[in-house]
Amino acid sequence: MRKIYILAVVVVLLAVVALSVGATSVDSVWATIFNPNFGSTELSDQIIWQIRAPRILGAVLLGAILAIAGVLAQGSTNNPLADPAFLGTTAGAALGVVIGVLTNVVSIAAIGSIAWATFGALLATLLTFWLARNALQLIIIGIAVSATLSAIVGIAITVADRSDARSVTFWSLGSLSLLTWSNVALLVVVAITIFVSARTLAPQLDLLSLGDAQVRHSGRDPQRIRLIAFVILSVAIATAVSQVGTIAFLALAAPHIARFLVGPSHRNLVGAAAVIGALILVIADTGARSIAPPQDLPIGLLISLIGAPALILALKRGGVQWR
């Protein structure tokens, strides 16, 4: 766990560095960072504290939320390939928000859009859950549910041709550019809730790794544990999707990298994956903002570019055995 505390400090340091990086060059950037004046109308204060800071803090929180969702997905299905995107959750959340926006009930990233996303995410995840006969089927059926719902989102967005419904790219690769302080406040609440509930469920996820029969034999219902995990991860994914669109791969990669560092026990894994997720997303978002300014690159591209090699490295260093 010591490595994780060190990485948590690294996340904080990187977040501060990230404040100084961006498309617009800011006068006396470090002075502005170390003498924060939130109410100021100075351009440098505005850029650093009203645009960059909420976005960077949002990246930290969303990285943690997505990674914990990945831990829940892999733990509850007892499958190293599981990812909320493969359970239908992510596509369900996107469809929920798109329906909400196209029917003029909510706007993207508004608090109300989380409710729509949660509704869609829960419905899609429970559909997968209901259709699958066992843990193995969950993934294949989830991918099918996901593909169906993603196609509907793509068609709806293209046909509706409304700029406020965002682009197909937003729904497939994500962007953090809409984040403001009010989003961040909400993300803090969700992140804490998800973290605490995932930690509480952790011993039961450990038990699930023995297989459904063993869980039943020890007096618990494996499907009930799975259902609780799905509800938590649906809220997590719904929050992420409604705020920043679909961010792929992070939820899959972060738990594996974290397992390499702290071992498989879910109680430690929840926190460790959250730190890894935050780290990857902060680096990726800083890259997205600064590689080709003033363009904001889709965050999903950067995540894959950083997360995938990190994942391969972790698996290779772990040898044939996953720790």
Next chain:
Amino acid sequence: MALIEVRDVTISRGNVHVIKGLSLAVNEGSITAIVGANGSGKSTLIGAFAGDYPLDAGQITIRGRDLAELSLAEQSRLRSVVTQNQFFWLAFTVRQVIEMGQASENLSRVESVVSQLGIDQILGQSVLTLSGGQLQRVAIARALVCDTPIYLFDEPLASQDKKSKADLIELFGRMRDEGKTIVIVMHSEKSDLDWCDQVIEDLS
């Protein structure tokens, strides 16, 4: 007296009646072996005792209570189960696996159980590094820690070497003498089963 009673039980897997009209009784404080050819329904029967398969007909009772009406938690207080072929993809340690999901009062038994099974030296080892025989003994340790009146073992001796096999048979004998009831699925010849109190061969 009979602790487990099986009355006219029929169980199908798919369209095949694996077990048909079976009746038997298992006495408290005894060792019962279920033997027979591959596919003869041995594992299905022990699975039915464990509550894994619904019955097409008949009834299984434990201490006079219908198994079908017992909750998972009630069943887990009556019996512990060791299945065949444990699969792991996560590198939990032996100790973590044995302690998973155990009630806190069971944890005090871990040390004595693992030394009885000769796995006290590998408690810190990853389960991914274990042999088949060691994995079986880890699974048996999980069951023994629960200290239930009934133990259901599916082929616990299959991957054990000669000495481990003899040690386990001796341990099962001691457990019976303490009043435990043991049901074991095995591949042995009937002549090798003189340490059992009852041998069940014909399930159909």
